[in-house]
Amino acid sequence: MCTYLTSTEPVAGSALGRDGWFTLGQSVVYFDHPQEAAAEHALCIDFRPLDASDASRRVAVELDAASARALAAQILATLDHEEVRALTQA
Numbered sequence: 001m002c003t004y005l006t007s008t009e010p011v012a013g014s015a016l017g018r019d020g021w022f023t024l025g026q027s028v029v030y031f032d033h034p035q036e037a038a039a040e041h042a043l044c045i046d047f048r049p050l051d052a053s054d055a056s057r058r059v060a061v062e063l064d065a066a067s068a069r070a071l072a073a074q075i076l077a078t079l080d081h082e083e084v085r086a087l088t089q090a
Contacts, residue, residue, distance in 0.1 A: 006030040015047045015059045022057050025050030037062035 006028065013024045026048045034042035042062040049057050063071065078084060 004030075004032075011047070013047075017057055017059060019056070022049050024048070034062040035060075037064065039064040041065070043068035 007030070008026060008028050011024050011027045014021050015024050024047050028046040028048065030044050031041060032044060033040070034044060039062075042064055045061045045063075047059040047061075079088075
């Protein structure tokens with residue numbers, strides 16, 4: 001069963017694609033059947049440029065649920081570290 005649960009969020013950053021680095025403008029996150037990952041369902045993340053008309057300028061990630069949760073926890077732990085908080089507080 002597909003969830004069709006999809007969220008899109010503006011992002012600021014850079015990504016390395018097959019043609020080199022490009023500026024990111026959008027992330028798309030969804031939970032569905034993966035194209036390549038060895039899982040029945042996966043958390044899929046597409047990082048895209050502001051102009052998403054060129055599908056070759058994107059980075060796609062497919063993670064099983066346990067890996068996605070572990071990565072989310074790792075990201076939050078890094079951002080919550082006191083050294084990072086000191087650098088990002090305005």
